[in-house]
Amino acid sequence: MKIFQFLFSHSRKNIIFALLAGIVSGGCSTGVIALINNVLNTEGTSSFPLIIGFIGLCLMTLFSSLLSGYLLIRLAQGSIIQLRLNLSKRILSTPLRKLEEQGSHRLLAVLTDDVMSIMNAITVSPMLVINLVIVLGCFGYMGWLSLPVLAIGLAFMGIAFISYQVLMKFANKSLLQAREEQDELFDHFNALTRGTKELKTNKKRRIAFFNEELIPTIKGVYRSTVKGMTIYTAAGNWGQLLFLFFIGIVIFVGPSLNTVTSEVLIGYTLAILYMITPLVTILNVLPNFGRANISLKKIESLGLSLEDKSLIEEADPIETSFQILKVNKLTHQYYREKEDLNFTLNIENLVFTPGEIVYLVGGNGSGKTTIAKMITGLYLPETGSIYVDGQEITSSNIDKYRQLFSVVFSDFYLFNNLLGIDSSKQEEEAQNYLDLLQLNHKVKLENGRFSTTELSQGQRKRLALLTAYLEDRSFYVFDEWAADQDPIFKEIFYTKLLPDLKSRGKTVLVITHDDQYFDLAERIIKVDYGQIISDTKTGEDNGENNRALKELVSEY
Numbered sequence: 001m002k003i004f005q006f007l008f009s010h011s012r013k014n015i016i017f018a019l020l021a022g023i024v025s026g027g028c029s030t031g032v033i034a035l036i037n038n039v040l041n042t043e044g045t046s047s048f049p050l051i052i053g054f055i056g057l058c059l060m061t062l063f064s065s066l067l068s069g070y071l072l073i074r075l076a077q078g079s080i081i082q083l084r085l086n087l088s089k090r091i092l093s094t095p096l097r098k099l100e101e102q103g104s105h106r107l108l109a110v111l112t113d114d115v116m117s118i119m120n121a122i123t124v125s126p127m128l129v130i131n132l133v134i135v136l137g138c139f140g141y142m143g144w145l146s147l148p149v150l151a152i153g154l155a156f157m158g159i160a161f162i163s164y165q166v167l168m169k170f171a172n173k174s175l176l177q178a179r180e181e182q183d184e185l186f187d188h189f190n191a192l193t194r195g196t197k198e199l200k201t202n203k204k205r206r207i208a209f210f211n212e213e214l215i216p217t218i219k220g221v222y223r224s225t226v227k228g229m230t231i232y233t234a235a236g237n238w239g240q241l242l243f244l245f246f247i248g249i250v251i252f253v254g255p256s257l258n259t260v261t262s263e264v265l266i267g268y269t270l271a272i273l274y275m276i277t278p279l280v281t282i283l284n285v286l287p288n289f290g291r292a293n294i295s296l297k298k299i300e301s302l303g304l305s306l307e308d309k310s311l312i313e314e315a316d317p318i319e320t321s322f323q324i325l326k327v328n329k330l331t332h333q334y335y336r337e338k339e340d341l342n343f344t345l346n347i348e349n350l351v352f353t354p355g356e357i358v359y360l361v362g363g364n365g366s367g368k369t370t371i372a373k374m375i376t377g378l379y380l381p382e383t384g385s386i387y388v389d390g391q392e393i394t395s396s397n398i399d400k401y402r403q404l405f406s407v408v409f410s411d412f413y414l415f416n417n418l419l420g421i422d423s424s425k426q427e428e429e430a431q432n433y434l435d436l437l438q439l440n441h442k443v444k445l446e447n448g449r450f451s452t453t454e455l456s457q458g459q460r461k462r463l464a465l466l467t468a469y470l471e472d473r474s475f476y477v478f479d480e481w482a483a484d485q486d487p488i489f490k491e492i493f494y495t496k497l498l499p500d501l502k503s504r505g506k507t508v509l510v511i512t513h514d515d516q517y518f519d520l521a522e523r524i525i526k527v528d529y530g531q532i533i534s535d536t537k538t539g540e541d542n543g544e545n546n547r548a549l550k551e552l553v554s555e556y
């Protein structure tokens with residue numbers, strides 16, 4: 001089972017110690033049964049050494065099972081921490097495109113549902129191991145009492161194991177189905193939380209969402225889970241029934257076998273009685289492992305990998321500047337399941353130098369945001385290359401390359417603190433930016449934390465801009481940043497903030513539809529259906545380019 005491999009890979013040493021302690025504990029408790037059997041079959045009062053032996057064995061059982069339990073609990077909890085950290089690291093290091101393809105609902109299902117079911121299995125694993133050792137110890141003792149009866153017992157166990165495996169296959173099939181439906185359910189939860197406004201304002205949509213989307217999926221998850229868990233319960237009951245058959249055979253057939261003495265029979269009865277509870281416990285916790293296995297497989301199937309190790313390793317010292325950045329024959333393809341044609345983006349040739357303001361323009365869906373993701377290294381180049389001062393960007397230095405950029409995408413995320421920025425050193429600077437962005441009456445910066453991020457969309461974008469300013473990178477990318485700003489602040493953005501960045505030697509790539517400000521750009525790159533169709537330098541002395549700009553504005 002994958003889950004055992006997973007546990008074992010986390011701490012072999014701990015597992016081996018815990019198992020050794022468990023074996024001692026199992027051995028001691030079997031010893032207690034053997035001793036009781038001995039006493040029951042001895043005439044007269046028990047001798048002093050037997051009493052001391054009994055007490056000693058009981059204490060040894062107690063301490064070794066405590067030690068084994070403690071080690072296993074530590075191992076289980078340690079693996080849970082590792083699992084959470086590992087998953088977070090994996091998500092951070094998985095290429096952006098892969099994450100986009102999976103969708104946030106699937107990641108959320110992994111982080112909540114799968115982590116929970118793996119945690120459940122890990123939490124009960126000490127119980128499983130301890131009880132397994134007791135059962136094995138009892139079987140060992142039974143074998144020592146009578147090999148033929150043990151052989152019958154093992155034959156029953158073999159039948160139980162094989163039939164349990166067959167039933168488990170059916171159960172796992174249903175649970176796997178439930179897990180797939182769970183992804184769909186998380187997608188609906190996404191719609192429920194993010195589309196609250198749309199659902200509240202349209203009763204028909206709300207009812208249709210409930211009846212046609214949410215309820216069928218919830219029922220589907222319910223049906224598959226009930227089916228899977230019922231098969232598991234049936235398998236557990238079947239296992240118990242076989243065990244009862246075994247007891248029946250020992251009790252009714254045992255005495256007719258010449259080799260079975262009354263001492264053996266009493267010993268068997270004691271061992272069987274002793275192992276009933278551990279056996280039932282094992283059968284009860286096994287479904288947890290089936291579910292955890294499915295979750296581990298699901299995590300693997302999402303392809304969350306550690307491909308881009310640089311993201312989770314200690315960051316290299318940040319490259320603060322460049323002289324020339326060249327993009328050559330870069331391509332990116334979006335695969336679309338429902339369409340015959342894939343959308344392909346091409347950047348034949350682009351050059352950026354410090355201190356220039358470049359506008360990236362084009363119609364909706366023409367590829368501007370994708371180009372920004374390609375230039376900033378968020379999408380790994382499928383073909384073509386990026387060169388910074390003559391050095392080619394490869395997977396080994398791409399993380400360092402990304403540190404050249406500060407980006408505010410239109411679907412930006414605003415952290416409520418200045419993570420990764422030494423706020424104590426930059427507090428005064430941050431305060432100045434709060435004034436400049438006209439946020440000083442709304443937001444305070446205290447110990448590197450914004451007093452609030454509950455702001456209007458335009459104000460939140462200004463805070464995102466402040467964070468970008470404080471990052472002080474060489475290359476700034478703004479994806480329709482001004483779209484949510486009022487006309488006054490739009491004017492400030494294009495006429496003050498962007499020239500200010502230029503004067504500080506920054507390269508600024510502005511994705512925009514604000515054609516009234518196109519004449520402020522030094523260069524305009526126009527995109528259409530994934531192709532760069534013009535890269536025009538503008539300037540007062542350049543009549544030809546000015547004509548090109550006028551054409552572009554009128555076309556827009």
Ligand SMILES: Nc1ncnc2c1ncn2[C@@H]1O[C@H](COP(=O)(O)OP(=O)(O)OP(=O)(O)O)[C@@H](O)[C@H]1O
Nearest residue numbers: 100334335343362363364365366367368369370371
């Ligand atoms: N995650 C994605 N998966 C598949 N296709 C995508 C994805 N993101 C964008 N596309 C497709 O790629 C094309 C370019 O999208 P992109 O977001 O780069 O356009 P854009 O020029 O920035 O548009 P807008 O001006 O509307 O923001 C679009 O036709 C879109 O359908």
